[in-house]
Amino acid sequence: MSRREKDRMNWIAIGAIADIPPRGARCVATPQGKIAVFRTADDQVFAIDDHCPHKGGPLSQGIVHGAAVTCPLHNWVISLETGKALGADEGAVRTIPVKLEGQRLFIALEALASKAA
Amino acid sequence: MSEKLVIIGNGMAPGRMLEHLLEEAPDRYSVTIFNAEPRVNYDRIMLSPVLSGEKAFEEIVIHGDGWYIKHGITLYKGHRIVAIDREAKTVTSDHGVTESYDRLVIATGSVPFIIPVPGKDLPGVLSYRDLDDVNAMLLAAQSRAKAVVIGGGLLGLEAAAGLKERGMDVTVLHVMPTLMERQLDPAAGYLLQKAVEARGIKVMTKANTKAIVGKGKVEGVELMDGTIIPATLVVMAVGIRPSTALAKEAGLEVNRGIVVDDRMRTSDPAIMALGECAEVGGHVYGLVAPLYEMARVAAAGLADSEERRFVHSDTPTKLKVTGIDLYSLGDFADGEDREEIILRDASAGIYKRVVLQDNRIIGTVLFGETADGAWFNDLKKKATDISEMRDTLIFGQAFQGGASSDPLAAVAALADDAEICGCNGVCKGKITGAITGKGLTGLDDVRAHTKASASCGSCTGLVEQLLKLTLGEAYNPAAVQPMCGCTSLGHDDVRRLIKAKGLKTIPAVMQELEWKTSCGCAKCRPALNYYLVCDWPDQYADDYQSRFVNERVHANIQKDGTYSVVPRMWGGVTSAGELRAIADVVDKFEIPMVKVTGGQRIDMLGIRKEDLPAVWADLGKAGFVSGHAYAKGLRTVKTCVGSDWCRFGTQDSTGLGIRIEKFMWGSWTPAKVKMAVSGCPRNCAEATCKDVGVVCVDSGYEIHFAGAAGLDIKGTEVLGLVKTEDEALEVIVALVQMYREQARYLERIYKWAKRIGTAEIKRQILGDGEKRKAYYERFVFSQKFAQVDPWSERVSGKDKHEFRPMASVGFAEAAE
Numbered sequence: 062m063s064r065r066e067k068d069r070m071n072w073i074a075i076g077a078i079a080d081i082p083p084r085g086a087r088c089v090a091t092p093q094g095k096i097a098v099f100r101t102a103d104d105q106v107f108a109i110d111d112h113c114p115h116k117g118g119p120l121s122q123g124i125v126h127g128a129a130v131t132c133p134l135h136n137w138v139i140s141l142e143t144g145k146a147l148g149a150d151e152g153a154v155r156t157i158p159v160k161l162e163g164q165r166l167f168i169a170l171e172a173l174a175s176k177a178a
Numbered sequence: 179m180s181e182k183l184v185i186i187g188n189g190m191a192p193g194r195m196l197e198h199l200l201e202e203a204p205d206r207y208s209v210t211i212f213n214a215e216p217r218v219n220y221d222r223i224m225l226s227p228v229l230s231g232e233k234a235f236e237e238i239v240i241h242g243d244g245w246y247i248k249h250g251i252t253l254y255k256g257h258r259i260v261a262i263d264r265e266a267k268t269v270t271s272d273h274g275v276t277e278s279y280d281r282l283v284i285a286t287g288s289v290p291f292i293i294p295v296p297g298k299d300l301p302g303v304l305s306y307r308d309l310d311d312v313n314a315m316l317l318a319a320q321s322r323a324k325a326v327v328i329g330g331g332l333l334g335l336e337a338a339a340g341l342k343e344r345g346m347d348v349t350v351l352h353v354m355p356t357l358m359e360r361q362l363d364p365a366a367g368y369l370l371q372k373a374v375e376a377r378g379i380k381v382m383t384k385a386n387t388k389a390i391v392g393k394g395k396v397e398g399v400e401l402m403d404g405t406i407i408p409a410t411l412v413v414m415a416v417g418i419r420p421s422t423a424l425a426k427e428a429g430l431e432v433n434r435g436i437v438v439d440d441r442m443r444t445s446d447p448a449i450m451a452l453g454e455c456a457e458v459g460g461h462v463y464g465l466v467a468p469l470y471e472m473a474r475v476a477a478a479g480l481a482d483s484e485e486r487r488f489v490h491s492d493t494p495t496k497l498k499v500t501g502i503d504l505y506s507l508g509d510f511a512d513g514e515d516r517e518e519i520i521l522r523d524a525s526a527g528i529y530k531r532v533v534l535q536d537n538r539i540i541g542t543v544l545f546g547e548t549a550d551g552a553w554f555n556d557l558k559k560k561a562t563d564i565s566e567m568r569d570t571l572i573f574g575q576a577f578q579g580g581a582s583s584d585p586l587a588a589v590a591a592l593a594d595d596a597e598i599c600g601c602n603g604v605c606k607g608k609i610t611g612a613i614t615g616k617g618l619t620g621l622d623d624v625r626a627h628t629k630a631s632a633s634c635g636s637c638t639g640l641v642e643q644l645l646k647l648t649l650g651e652a653y654n655p656a657a658v659q660p661m662c663g664c665t666s667l668g669h670d671d672v673r674r675l676i677k678a679k680g681l682k683t684i685p686a687v688m689q690e691l692e693w694k695t696s697c698g699c700a701k702c703r704p705a706l707n708y709y710l711v712c713d714w715p716d717q718y719a720d721d722y723q724s725r726f727v728n729e730r731v732h733a734n735i736q737k738d739g740t741y742s743v744v745p746r747m748w749g750g751v752t753s754a755g756e757l758r759a760i761a762d763v764v765d766k767f768e769i770p771m772v773k774v775t776g777g778q779r780i781d782m783l784g785i786r787k788e789d790l791p792a793v794w795a796d797l798g799k800a801g802f803v804s805g806h807a808y809a810k811g812l813r814t815v816k817t818c819v820g821s822d823w824c825r826f827g828t829q830d831s832t833g834l835g836i837r838i839e840k841f842m843w844g845s846w847t848p849a850k851v852k853m854a855v856s857g858c859p860r861n862c863a864e865a866t867c868k869d870v871g872v873v874c875v876d877s878g879y880e881i882h883f884a885g886a887a888g889l890d891i892k893g894t895e896v897l898g899l900v901k902t903e904d905e906a907l908e909v910i911v912a913l914v915q916m917y918r919e920q921a922r923y924l925e926r927i928y929k930w931a932k933r934i935g936t937a938e939i940k941r942q943i944l945g946d947g948e949k950r951k952a953y954y955e956r957f958v959f960s961q962k963f964a965q966v967d968p969w970s971e972r973v974s975g976k977d978k979h980e981f982r983p984m985a986s987v988g989f990a991e992a993a994e
């Protein structure tokens with residue numbers, strides 16, 4: 062992503078980091094479907110589509126370990142950093158830029174904006 | 179559309195064929211199997227260890243029910259095919275099911291031969307072929323009375339050893355002068371007889387049966403010379419006949435067996451046959467190795483993957499009686515053109531004989547020491563000229579070239595294509611290749627990847643030596659299975675160390691026990707959370723982020739991400755008020771499906787997560803609490819109507835069920851726990867397949883446990899009989915607490931009980947009043963913290979964040 066594109070990104074506030082339990086996730090409802098926002102044990106934050114590449118399981122409901130989540134439906138393990146399925150499974154979900162500013166969380170919905178517009 | 183493959187018979191041969199077929203052409207056929215035996219495919223060879231008590235039936239299942247589900251195979255259990263219509267291409271079962279086929283495979287195995295003597299149909303006369311025969315023998319053995327086994331071959335001797343092991347007084351009758359005369363020469367047969375007799379089994383050779391005598395049931399066996407041997411059980415193990423009647427009736431070419439070519443095709447191009455029922459090149463077979471080769475050939479034919487043809491080869495015979503080592507292979511009759519080399523060591527009970535023709539081995543008999551069997555087999559197969567080593571040949575491989583007599587060295591010296599597992603035709607190179615190539619570390623791995631040692635098990639020692647050779651120090655046969663990739667410790671060690679070191683949080687466990695990952699994984703975290711909840715009920719703060727979603731939000735997630743809600747209906751009893759409240763909730767929240775569950779209560783499915791707290795609030799007002807249908811915890815206690823209503827009821831089964839459920843609900847357990855109470859032995863609440871069950875009888879309450887009716891099916895075992903309801907409750911609670919404290923996470927009661935032994939459980943729960951009291955007290959203490967309705971907690975605001983989105987982004991914001 063070039064600098065210019067990044068500058069043009071549309072950062073939307075979604076709440077505070079404290080709203081998400083450590084090793085947990087919350088959902089953000091958007092016109093394009095749910096986005097899952099994760100907080101790891103060491104307070105890193107990631108956002109991905111709440112839609113498992115396997116059969117659409119809600120990833121926000123899975124168990125979070127390291128920087129990965131295990132899907133609640135059939136136990137695929139998805140990397141929060143890359144959105145890719147780990148281990149023997151193949152597939153990926155969209156990752157969404159997310160930023161922690163002080164205590165406040167923002168996600169960038171540029172792709173979505175152009176789609177919705 | 180996939181082609182339809184129908185298989186008649188679900189024995190070892192077609193089971194193996196399907197494994198190959200699923201590998202080679204997984205989607206080519208839709209498969210339907212009819213099996214006269216009412217069960218899945220199991221390792222028939224291992225019935226003898228089940229009979230003797232060395233193994234349980236579950237351990238010898240090859241394909242459990244789950245396997246058929248996973249591969250989309252329809253299995254009709256207990257359906258005998260009675261007709262094949264080759265014109266219409268259909269088969270019909272004795273229960274009237276008709277199925278059409280594109281390809282048909284006949285694998286009906288063999289039927290035991292019953293000698294046509296008077297009395298052969300008396301109750302108490304059994305054959306030895308399937309699990310039903312074993313169960314019938316076990317039942318008979320309970321009386322510890324006298325058994326006669328007719329037939330001194332492989333099956334007869336295994337049956338005799340098993341029955342002896344079970345406490346019966348056993349006599350073997352054999353019509354020939356020596357035992358196993360078809361596989362052993364007279365000298366080895368004599369040694370075998372001595373070894374069998376040394377176990378307290380009587381052997382009578384040259385014993386010709388005239389009749390089986392008895393009025394209404396077996397009382398004895400009468401020999402031609404008039405001798406009568408008293409017996410309450412007679413097992414006939416005199417041989418088998420290929421089961422060909424069905425094929426004959428359908429007009430297929432049948433000789434001794436169903437005639438097939440070397441690609442397993444019968445005289446009808448749409449029909450194949452394999453297994454013991456098939457005759458190929460004039461041979462019929464009774465050991466699995468050639469049948470497995472047939473399976474490979476048949477699968478290749480069905481998959482059109484390669485042109486494979488069946489080639490005859492000799493299979494070694496081994497006797498599976500612990501402590502008797504015997505190996506026989508090939509042809510060992512005397513003859514003009516034959517020479518033999520013999521070794522006898524009377525004091526060690528060893529006899530070895532190798533038969534040669536033109537300096538090549540054609541037969542081998544080994545008794546007392548069989549380690550060199552594989553080597554002799556290899557020399558025979560390759561027709562190696564042995565003139566060079568003739569003088570030392572009989573001493574075995576270790577003696578060749580002055581090598582030491584170290585068994586490892588002997589295995590090391592075997593060629594890569596030497597056969598290790600005769601049953602499955604696996605050679606040394608394949609095993610060592612899999613060990614290094616796939617990083618295998620233990621026997622189970624090797625069994626899973628190569629099938630070596632997975633059938634009769636007699637090559638287990640060789641496979642272990644190969645592991646040792648290939649892995650060196652890294653091979654640790656006693657190695658425990660680690661909990662998961664995050665630790666090298668097994669569940670039992672972790673449980674022990676949590677207690678011993680007083681570890682009370684998940685981070686403490688991971689720190690002290692040197693976890694390899696920063697915060698575990700989805701396997702170990704729920705397990706650790708359970709262990710801590712169980713061990714420190716008053717001190718540990720349950721970690722919801724380490725629970726599977728269902729237990730975190732107290733509802734069952736569905737495939738579309740909605741949830742289902744199952745309230746408790748104590749003992750399966752409900753009322754107009756409760757039903758009305760459910761009806762109102764269903765209307766108000768437009769719940770798409772209401773279903774009566776298999777656990778005597780009502781499930782509301784398709785509820786949106788956001789609606790859960792409001793649904794629970796309404797249910798709570800009507801007095802409902804969570805049914806924990808999602809929990810590794812107490813689920814349902816099913817009951818029948820019992821003495822309150824039923825004309826056969828002996829006790830108040832409904833009342834006792836409700837009492838147990840009210841006492842125990844809310845408790846977390848290693849895996850789910852389901853119970854049932856039946857009012858009499860008619861057992862309408864199906865108590866005898868539950869984790870814990872009670873069958874009421876006139877004299878009190880028979881307490882059952884360790885049943886299963888899910889992926890595995892297993893009847894319960896009886897823990898004991900108690901006189902009063904109070905005692906029943908105390909025993910059940912103590913039993914469950916013992917299980918809570920000892921089992922591994924996700925281990926159901928029946929698996930735990932098998933691992934630690936039912937005798938030990940009986941001893942602690944029924945034999946030791948103090949232990950029982952202590953377990954009971956610990957359960958009661960833990961319930962103080964556990965018995966809180968999770969729904970009402972959440973209605974009053976706990977974990978609010980779970981049920982609503984963190985934020986909602988509208989179109990305007992998104993498009994800004």
Ligand code: SRM
Nearest residue numbers: 734742774775776777778779807813852886887888889890
């Ligand atoms: C709802 C119900 C089917 C029904 O409509 O009747 C059901 C539904 C499910 N069962 Fe079941 N089982 C239901 C009775 C049973 C029974 C019958 C019984 O309890 O008498 C059995 C056989 C007895 C047993 O447990 O051994 C049964 C054996 C299983 C198994 C196999 C367990 C095993 O160890 O072999 C699973 C899989 C598992 O737990 O891993 C399972 C798993 C499931 C799950 C949880 C599948 C899943 O992981 O999502 C299903 C949840 C659906 C939902 O959200 O409601 N269900 N399940 C029944 C609920 C009973 C209740 O009131 O709580």
Ligand SMILES: Cc1cc2nc3c(=O)[nH]c(=O)nc-3n(C[C@H](O)[C@H](O)[C@H](O)COP(=O)(O)OP(=O)(O)OC[C@H]3O[C@@H](n4cnc5c(N)ncnc54)[C@H](O)[C@@H]3O)c2cc1C
Nearest residue numbers: 187189190191213214215222258259286287453454465466
């Ligand atoms: C106690 C015992 C010990 C043994 N030990 C050894 C050993 O150590 N080594 C060794 O190599 N071999 C051993 N065997 C032999 C080995 O088990 C058999 O060779 C092998 O199981 C045969 O496999 P199969 O598939 O041909 O037939 P089976 O396994 O007999 O299966 C045939 C199945 O077809 C079903 N059937 C029959 N007719 C119909 C019909 N009309 N419709 C539907 N279903 C039908 C039967 O119910 C049966 O379940 C032993 C056998 C027994 C009984």
Ligand code: SF4
Nearest residue numbers: 247737775776888889
């Ligand atoms: S409810 Fe039980 S049997 Fe039915 S599909 Fe689900 S797990 Fe399988």
Ligand code: FES
Nearest residue numbers: 113116118132135
């Ligand atoms: S939907 Fe996620 S693993 Fe199947």
